[in-house]
Amino acid sequence: xxxxxxKNDISFFEILHKIVPMAFKACPIYVIVSTGAGILxxxxxxFSVYMTQKFFDSVADxxxxxxxxRKIILMAAALAAALILCRILNGIDNFMYNNKENLIIGYMGxxxxxxxxxxxxxxxxxxxxxxxxxxAQEGAASSVELLSGLTxxxxxxxxxxxxxxxxxxxxxPILAVSIILIFIPxxxxxxxxxxxxxxLADESVPIRREYEYYERCMGDREYYKxxxxxxxxxxxxxxxxxxxxxxxKKIWKAQKKSILMELSMKMITLLGYMGVLYLLxxxxxxxxxxxxxxxxxFSSMGFMIFVMEEMIYSHIGIITQxxxxxxxxxxxxxxxxxxxxxxxxxxxxxxSVKNVSFSYPGTKSSSLSxxxxxxxxxxxxxxxxxxxxxxxxxVKLMLGIYTPTEGKVFIGGVNTSEASFETLYGxxxxxxxxxxxxxxxxKENISISSLExxxxxxxxxxxxxxxEAALKADLEVNEEKFPKGYExxxxxxxxxxDLSGGQWQRIAIARGFxxxxxxxxxxxxxxxxxxxxETKIYRKFAEMSEGNTAIxxxxxxxxxxxxxxxxxxxxxxxxxxxxxxxxxxKKGKYAEMFQAQSKWYVKEENLVHA
Numbered sequence: 001x002x003x004x005x006x007k008n009d010i011s012f013f014e015i016l017h018k019i020v021p022m023a024f025k026a027c028p029i030y031v032i033v034s035t036g037a038g039i040l041x042x043x044x045x046x047f048s049v050y051m052t053q054k055f056f057d058s059v060a061d062x063x064x065x066x067x068x069x070r071k072i073i074l075m076a077a078a079l080a081a082a083l084i085l086c087r088i089l090n091g092i093d094n095f096m097y098n099n100k101e102n103l104i105i106g107y108m109g110x111x112x113x114x115x116x117x118x119x120x121x122x123x124x125x126x127x128x129x130x131x132x133x134x135x136a137q138e139g140a141a142s143s144v145e146l147l148s149g150l151t152x153x154x155x156x157x158x159x160x161x162x163x164x165x166x167x168x169x170x171x172x173p174i175l176a177v178s179i180i181l182i183f184i185p186x187x188x189x190x191x192x193x194x195x196x197x198x199x200l201a202d203e204s205v206p207i208r209r210e211y212e213y214y215e216r217c218m219g220d221r222e223y224y225k226x227x228x229x230x231x232x233x234x235x236x237x238x239x240x241x242x243x244x245x246x247x248x249k250k251i252w253k254a255q256k257k258s259i260l261m262e263l264s265m266k267m268i269t270l271l272g273y274m275g276v277l278y279l280l281x282x283x284x285x286x287x288x289x290x291x292x293x294x295x296x297x298f299s300s301m302g303f304m305i306f307v308m309e310e311m312i313y314s315h316i317g318i319i320t321q322x323x324x325x326x327x328x329x330x331x332x333x334x335x336x337x338x339x340x341x342x343x344x345x346x347x348x349x350x351x352s353v354k355n356v357s358f359s360y361p362g363t364k365s366s367s368l369s370x371x372x373x374x375x376x377x378x379x380x381x382x383x384x385x386x387x388x389x390x391x392x393x394x395v396k397l398m399l400g401i402y403t404p405t406e407g408k409v410f411i412g413g414v415n416t417s418e419a420s421f422e423t424l425y426g427x428x429x430x431x432x433x434x435x436x437x438x439x440x441x442x443k444e445n446i447s448i449s450s451l452e453x454x455x456x457x458x459x460x461x462x463x464x465x466x467x468e469a470a471l472k473a474d475l476e477v478n479e480e481k482f483p484k485g486y487e488x489x490x491x492x493x494x495x496x497x498d499l500s501g502g503q504w505q506r507i508a509i510a511r512g513f514x515x516x517x518x519x520x521x522x523x524x525x526x527x528x529x530x531x532x533x534e535t536k537i538y539r540k541f542a543e544m545s546e547g548n549t550a551i552x553x554x555x556x557x558x559x560x561x562x563x564x565x566x567x568x569x570x571x572x573x574x575x576x577x578x579x580x581x582x583x584x585x586k587k588g589k590y591a592e593m594f595q596a597q598s599k600w601y602v603k604e605e606n607l608v609h610a
Contacts, residue, residue, distance in 0.1 A: 010327045016150075018330050019143050026107030030100040034093060038155025041089035045156075045307075046163025048086055049300045051079040057292030093156070101144050108140040112332070118421075120338040121401045126361035131205050132332055138205070139329025142322035149315035157311045164304060171293055172283045175276065179304070182272040185265040187312065193258050193320040200254040201324035204247055211243035221493075273305055338403075340420035347427075348518045348549055349412030351375040351398050356407035358393060366405070367393045368572045380542055380550040382560035384590070385569035391553045392433075394569065395523055398551065400424035411519075429517035433524040435508035439491035442482055445507050446470070449515040465514060473510035474537050475503070502533075509537065520545060523553040535559050557594045566590065 024031050055075040062072055116133060123129040161179075169176035217223045217236045227233055280301075284294040353373040359366045368390050375381055375398070383391045396402045397409050400416035409416045416424060429449065438445050446469055447462070466486055470477055481503065482488040489496025490507075499507075512520060522541060535558055541550070542562040552563060560566045561580040568576035568583065568590045575589050583590035 010330050015326055015330060018333065019147060019326070022108060022111065023104050023147050027100055027103040030096055030103065034096045034100060034151065035155055037089055037092045037096070038151060039159050041086065041093055042156040042159030043163055044082060044086040044089055045160045046167065048079070048082040049164065049296050050167060051075070051082045052299065053290070053292045053296035055079045055292070056295040057290055060291045097148065101148065104144050104147065105140060108143065108329075109137075112136050112140060115333055115335075115337075118337040119335060120403070122361065122403075131209065132328070132335070134209055135201070135205050135325060135328035136332035138201070139325040139327070139332070142325040143329055146319050146322055146326050149319045152315055153311060157307065157315075160307065168297070171289050171297070172279070174279055175283070175297070178272065178276045178279060182269055182276070182305075183308065183312070185268040187316075189261050189265040192261055193317065196254050196257055197321040197324055199324070200250060201328065203250055207243055207247045207250070211240050211247065214240035214243060273301070276301065338421075340418055340423065342420050343414045343423050348377045348547065350377040351549065352410040353394070353398060354408050354410070356397060356404045356409060358397060358402065358405045366572060368397070371407070371574055373567060373574060375549060375551070378547050378549060379565070380545060380552070380563045381565050381567055382552040382554065382563035383567045383569060384554060384557055384560050384593070386593070387555065389569040390572040391569055392523055395521055395551060395553055399428060399430065399521060427516065427518045428520070429512045429515040430521040430523065431509050431512035435505070437490070437504050439494060440489070441486065442477070442488050442490055442507070443486035445490055446510045446514050449511045469510040469514035472513040472540060473506045474533070474540065475506040475510050517548065519549040521551045521553070524555065538562050557590070557597055
């Protein structure tokens with residue numbers, strides 16, 4: 001997790017060291033060409049001022065009869081060429097900006113996703129980490145603006161002002177020094193903005209996450225029906241407006257402080273501008289500069305001040321305002337990753353859970369306490385218990401998704417705390433209760449669990465694998481429900497079909513079966529299917545999983561009878577282990593739960609024997 005104590009320890013140069021290479025990797029040609037064009041663009045503005053002086057001087061010489069009309073024409077043509085070149089370079093820079101921005105944002109989004117994939121999965125149960133990811137996503141967009149601003153500053157603006165400083169210094173040194181002094185108050189103002197908007201960025205992220213969630217509760221398809229039916233729209237609207245009001249207050253406070261500082265500094269800048277005009281006029285009267293130089297500098301003063309303010313108040317202003325979120329991006333990339341070795345796991349692994357206890361982040365109580373369990377290679381076990389007993393937590397530890405707070409878990413003899421994700425998940429499949437409903441075709445919804453496997457198959461082999469997975473999940477693919485077969489789009493939003501909860505669950509189960517595996521877990525994926533249909537699916541699952549290590553998690557005990565052994569959990573502990581008959585005869589926790597659910601299984605047995 002990002003350490004709040006060190007949130008200001010990232011220097012500006014460290015930010016550049018991190019994000020500039022990423023931008024270059026995202027689009028090297030765009031970066032090189034836009035940098036070169038920016039430098040030439042800045043120099044062209046300064047050269048235009050110089051050519052303006054030459055043109056004015058040629059006109060003055062003509063009036064004094066010391067120069068010819070031909071010289072005026074040549075200087076006018078040179079000035080026109082300089083101005084045209086300036087416009088062309090400006091057009092090139094603008095043309096490349098949007099494409100470069102999109103490429104960099106896409107690359108940084110990819111890097112964020114890759115980084116999130118390397119973090120310990122337990123972090124996603126910690127709201128602080130969710131804030132960190134949100135901050136990183138905002139920082140990615142801000143970093144592109146920062147890079148664009150820095151590119152303009154160190155190319156267009158820097159070379160323009162370098163040219164002008166040298167030019168003014170050669171006219172009269174005090175003019176160049178005065179221009180530099182005008183920068184000081186505006187630069188100071190932007191330094192003060194950094195602290196203000198960095199604090200705003202950190203304070204606003206949790207609030208943004210809140211109002212975005214309330215917004216989804218009011219309008220997203222996932223929540224819409226229930227929100228309207230229960231009459232909860234007004235409730236979420238009040239929460240949304242409350243969060244938004246709180247955020248706006250923080251934004252207004254920061255902007256008010258910034259605007260007052262900016263107003264003060266602009267008054268000082270105005271005084272400096274008037275001082276430069278006085279020096280310019282004084283230099284002309286003393287004969288230190290020509291009439292052409294006076295005219296060129298005088299006509300460019302407004303543009304120079306405009307460019308200076310644009311650079312400081314727009315580009316540097318955006319940079320300072322976004323600096324806090326960019327630092328969040330850098331800190332996110334520095335979060336320690338979960339590492340491990342690539343180790344060969346037995347083809348059909350056994351699982352050993354030894355003295356394991358586990359607590360979720362931010363909680364004082366343990367979800368699991370001193371758990372010991374041995375699952376043999378090729379064995380099918382069922383884990384049962386009431387809601388909150390710790391079933392899903394134990395499974396996630398057995399899969400290596402979580403690592404124990406205390407104790408050790410071994411898969412095929414490999415300690416899950418020391419193994420890489422590839423080692424743990426390479427030949428494992430799972431279907432969880434909270435499965436995903438992808439707005440894609442039926443084929444994609446099933447085959448997404450093993451895209452590499454599908455890409456290596458012929459069309460016939462792929463269709464066979466899809467049908468086998470659907471058969472195992474008891475998913476009937478017919479024209480009535482799936483008009484285009486496996487190519488049917490499963491989303492009304494994309495001109496497809498909508499499915500019932502039970503159908504979606506069968507698709508999720510088929511997705512788990514489609515993946516090549518030697519270990520599979522079904523973690524209560526059949527909640528929307530009645531007990532009789534659930535038992536049928538689990539019986540088929542047991543047949544299909546023969547020879548593989550398999551784990552079933554369910555609170556419906558009738559489905560657990562198919563397992564070789566049943567593990568009974570209660571309040572984070574294993575209280576009983578045995579087959580159905582053994583546990584019934586014990587007359588313990590399992591027998592108690594089975595008796596409470598017996599009405600389901602009487603119906604089931606009657607249907608099975610009918």
